[in-house]
Amino acid sequence: MSLYAFLGTIEIGFIYGLVAMGVYLTFRILDFPDLTVDGSFTLGAAVTATLIVFGINPFLSTLIGTLAASCAGIVTAWLNLRFNILHLLASILTMTALYTINLRVMGKPNVALIMEPTMLTPFEGLGIPAMYLKVIFVAVCTIIGGLLLAWFLYTQYGLAMRAVGSNKRMAQANGIVVNEKVYVGLALSNGLVGLAGALFAQTNGFADSTMGIGTIVVGLAAVIIGESLFGTRSLLIIVMSCILGSILYRIAVSMALNADFLGFQASDLNLLTAVLVTLSLVFPKLRSEWKAKKAKKEKV
């Protein structure tokens, strides 16, 4: 793999690290499987790109894009809490609706940002080559996002949210307002995903109606890879392992792309990715089993 491809891999890994954190927040902390992200990733990108094309400041556009994605999360939470629609179904409904909304927002299926200013523009004068600048920029964004998320989860409010996820009735009995935590959690999660979409659009030069497809799979894979490699020791480590998991996922994809010397074809990418992800899931389990076996033998 060339340095350029490697940096590109890391860059996209960092962007999807935000997605992984969002997915972690809903799937693991709130125990709310939320598929809205397939739509809110695109929504974040679509709103941001459209506003930038209108001539609005890229930073402000990104903020509005992120907030729009948060609103999508709130809609899912509302459908679930107010009308008792199963969480999975509620999120699928929002995701489906977002497809149309994204097309309406953009007015067409693809908005190009290639010749527009982006959040990176003010930093281009610093003399850092573009290939490094993009990675540094998204890395800083994602790591700050991760630190803020970890800090949030350590606060009283975050603690209450974690309590809601692990035992709703117990949390309620202790005077925690459960519904509010779910609303905030989903808004936060989809906001992170929307921010990732906004960053992706700006570093890749386009927002496209198809760009959100499979976001949930990528996010989940990153969460699981991170968890299985780094364990679940402390919240800060978990949040950072989401980012690392996402980067490792991208490296797996990159290896699949570079595997033509083994006789692979481009169309084998999905299977190869699945195999690599599966291996990273299976390996830690096997390792702990070996360890247990070894320990048993030594005892005897």
Next chain:
Amino acid sequence: MRLSSILKSAFVSTLLLSAILQAKPVYIATTAIVEHPALDAVRDGLKKTLEENGYSGNNLKFTYESAQGKPDIAAQIARKMVGDNPDIIVAIATPSAQAAVTTSNSIPIVFSAVTDPLAAKLVSTLEKPGGNVTGLSDMANVKEHLELIKEFIPDLKAIGIPYNPGETNSVSMLAAIKIQADKMGIKIIESAAPKSSDVMIAAKQLVGKVDAIYCPIDNTIISAVESVVRVGIDAQVPVFAGDTDTVARGAVAAVGYDYFDLGRQTGDIVVRILKGEKPGSIDVKMAKGTNLFVNPKMAKRMGIKIPESVLNRASKIIE
């Protein structure tokens, strides 16, 4: 005739020789957003033209990556290609081209099968676009398409068009068709199908309202075109298409580009750059050449007669 062929082979062999003498093989990195018969044909046509110009075997390194329909993979492929530092990047279809163009402003990039390169911001002007990007647009000649349908149905009043509102190419094609249909006094009734499983229902909704159904160049519709054909046979509404490949799959007739030929036209641009021209000084080309395909068996099943004039000038009759 013989002299010209001798000259031609002499020309080719000189090229071959000169190419062999070059120490380093020419490196062409290609990518497409998705694997699709038309897009694959572009790639194959490109390869053929390179071969004819003496780039093949040992003196050509040709790679191809498909983004499996996912823009995030397209972005990763773009980074990989730029990192591999090929002589030329060929990007097929809009998102792949956009990802390549944002990733490099030095490696020559030739895009292909992009309907509207200006709207996609790949280039800011079609004549001598400057910079490192040029390519080929496959904006369809929709006037020819509508005229063909009118030749079949002289008192044509309304055409139904199933399409995916999420696809850039088909949305810009539909917009162009509407403008043209307005001039010809034909009503266009659209029917949205966001997924291939929606195509059948979208087609059924058109029955009774239209004289013909026209399938635009839309990946979603084309991938499920059999269901449109089924509806056409059941309801006796002739189905036409925006691309000739679909005629073999059941459309009555189509005028359109042969995507293999489009690949060859893309190859011509690539060869010009390999010979030293700057991409920025090569105009963005509009796809050329039209083929007319007809399918008499399907015409019969959909209850329509193929006019003699169409049969006579058909470049291919599907049996």
